Amino acid sequence: MKLVTAIIKPFKLDTVREALSEIGVQGITVTEVKGFGRQKGHTELYRGAEYVVDFLPKTKLEVAVSDDQVDSVLEAVSKAAHSGKIGDGKIFVSDLQQVVRIRTGESGEDAL
Amino acid sequence: MENQIFELQYAMDTFYFLICGALVMWMAAGFAMLESGLVRAKNTTEILTKNVALFAIACTMYMICGYDLMYGGGLFLSGVETTGGIDVEAALAASAENGFDGDSVYSGASDFFFQVVFVATAMSIVSGAVAERMKLWAFLLFAVVMTGLIYPMQGGWTWGGNSVFGMFELDYSDYAGSGIVHMAGATAALAGVIVLGARKGKYGSDGEINAIPGANLPLATLGAFILWMGWFGFNGGSTLKLGGIAVANEVANVFMNTNAAASGGLIAALIVARIIFGKADLTMALNGALAGLVSITADPASQTALMSTIIGALGGLIVVFSILALDKLRIDDPVGAISVHGTVGIFGVLAVAIFGDASFSGQIIGLLTIFIWVFVLSLITWLIIKAIIGVRVTEEQEFDGVDLSECGMEAYPEFANK
Numbered sequence: 101m102k103l104v105t106a107i108i109k110p111f112k113l114d115t116v117r118e119a120l121s122e123i124g125v126q127g128i129t130v131t132e133v134k135g136f137g138r139q140k141g142h143t144e145l146y147r148g149a150e151y152v153v154d155f156l157p158k159t160k161l162e163v164a165v166s167d168d169q170v171d172s173v174l175e176a177v178s179k180a181a182h183s184g185k186i187g188d189g190k191i192f193v194s195d196l197q198q199v200v201r202i203r204t205g206e207s208g209e210d211a212l
Numbered sequence: 213m214e215n216q217i218f219e220l221q222y223a224m225d226t227f228y229f230l231i232c233g234a235l236v237m238w239m240a241a242g243f244a245m246l247e248s249g250l251v252r253a254k255n256t257t258e259i260l261t262k263n264v265a266l267f268a269i270a271c272t273m274y275m276i277c278g279y280d281l282m283y284g285g286g287l288f289l290s291g292v293e294t295t296g297g298i299d300v301e302a303a304l305a306a307s308a309e310n311g312f313d314g315d316s317v318y319s320g321a322s323d324f325f326f327q328v329v330f331v332a333t334a335m336s337i338v339s340g341a342v343a344e345r346m347k348l349w350a351f352l353l354f355a356v357v358m359t360g361l362i363y364p365m366q367g368g369w370t371w372g373g374n375s376v377f378g379m380f381e382l383d384y385s386d387y388a389g390s391g392i393v394h395m396a397g398a399t400a401a402l403a404g405v406i407v408l409g410a411r412k413g414k415y416g417s418d419g420e421i422n423a424i425p426g427a428n429l430p431l432a433t434l435g436a437f438i439l440w441m442g443w444f445g446f447n448g449g450s451t452l453k454l455g456g457i458a459v460a461n462e463v464a465n466v467f468m469n470t471n472a473a474a475s476g477g478l479i480a481a482l483i484v485a486r487i488i489f490g491k492a493d494l495t496m497a498l499n500g501a502l503a504g505l506v507s508i509t510a511d512p513a514s515q516t517a518l519m520s521t522i523i524g525a526l527g528g529l530i531v532v533f534s535i536l537a538l539d540k541l542r543i544d545d546p547v548g549a550i551s552v553h554g555t556v557g558i559f560g561v562l563a564v565a566i567f568g569d570a571s572f573s574g575q576i577i578g579l580l581t582i583f584i585w586v587f588v589l590s591l592i593t594w595l596i597i598k599a600i601i602g603v604r605v606t607e608e609q610e611f612d613g614v615d616l617s618e619c620g621m622e623a624y625p626e627f628a629n630k
Binding site for chain 2: 145147151
């Protein structure tokens with residue numbers, strides 16, 4: 101099992117959610133986060149003086165999937181979150197040791 | 213029958229005075245909202261405290277001695293007929309003598325009420341400029357001197373018709389107070405900012421000017437709209453009379469022109485900010501509307517609506533450059549009060565000579581007299597306050613916000629970022 105964590109542009113959230121639903125992903129966790137990558141922050145203007153906003157608002161998506169789903173999830177997120185402009189975000193994949201569905205006590209792939 | 217008409221005129225002029233006074237009183241709310249919108253959230257409670265307290269202090273000090281210094285109403289309004297009943301026969305005789313086109317005839321208490329809210333307006337101008345770093349009680353002490361002595365003396369030389377310390381009399385035209393109220397308030401603010409210094413972090417060591425964005429632009433916008441509305445009382449009430457067709461038309465002109473000038477100022481400032489900065493800066497647009505209002509305040513009656521729009525637009529143009537210039541001079545004014553009321557106040561007074569029928573020499577001598585008196589007295593007062601209790605909070609208090617150090621409470625405790 102893998103945990104796919106994607107940092108995307110907030111306005112792409114709906115598109116990504118739809119793309120994941122289409123390939124059968126059952127659950128997504130979304131968090132509003134702030135950060136910067138190579139894009140760095142951006143400048144804003146107040147009364148003629150510029151100031152730097154270091155951390156940009158981004159959306160973090162977490163999806164737990166079985167090993168055979170990983171590639172299709174990566175493809176779906178990459179495609180849906182892509183705008184071609186700087187700041188599109190990144191996807192991280194990490195091993196997931198255990199999953200438990202609290203209501204029923206199921207564990208492992210059954211709980212996904 | 214004629215006496216009844218005169219009674220009605222008296223009642224109408226008094227009523228008009230009172231309603232306009234109430235509108236000007238509401239400008240205190242405008243200033244409070246504008247200023248609390250343009251400061252950081254950690255300084256909100258203190259700026260609101262300043263705004264409500266200065267209004268009350270202004271009303272009290274003007275009652276004690278200010279009105280007497282300006283118009284000779286006696287200490288504690290002893291010379292003003294208030295509760296002791298009024299000589300109706302004398303009032304009717306005065307009405308008959310003045311007729312519908314002569315001087316105003318109204319209740320003495322209504323005159324005090326209308327004048328006192330102007331003092332509070334002048335003092336409100338100071339609070340925004342010294343925001344975010346001044347000690348609350350230093351500010352309130354200054355308010356006592358400003359509203360009890362500094363403002364009333366120069367108001368007496370101009371509107372009150374007194375001679376300047378018996379030396380000379382002014383030939384100065386200022387309908388509702390571009391100079392007497394607005395520039396006077398801004399001058400006191402300028403002296404305060406010079407004594408106080410800039411907010412920490414506003415100016416960098418190698419000359420850069422840093423932005424310190426205001427916390428709440430909806431509040432700032434509401435404040436500007438409230439001021440815009442209150443200004444109809446400010447300028448409209450300064451006609452001092454409503455009865456009679458000619459006067460009613462003048463009042464209508466004043467309302468129309470006041471509105472036109474604010475619109476012109478806003479449009480000009482918005483466009484200038486867009487051209488210079490590349491973006492439409494809302495705070496500059498709001499300052500522009502207020503600058504338009506200040507520009508027309510010295511002569512809102514005799515201009516056409518088109519000329520008023522142009523005069524207001526010139527004010528809106530001037531205010532943006534004035535704000536940028538003051539920043540270059542490292543005079544830190546978080547809300548732009550010195551530019552809106554001071555620089556543009558001067559323009560408004562001179563506009564009467566340029567576009568109206570006042571003399572340049574009279575306007576300039578008047579401006580200089582007001583400026584020198586207010587600036588010197590304010591500077592002395594600020595320095596005395598600085599020597600006694602200090603004017604500035606400590607660096608740590610400034611970092612934590614003056615809400616905590618001066619008032620002990622936050623404006624938005626549930627959103628505190630701790």
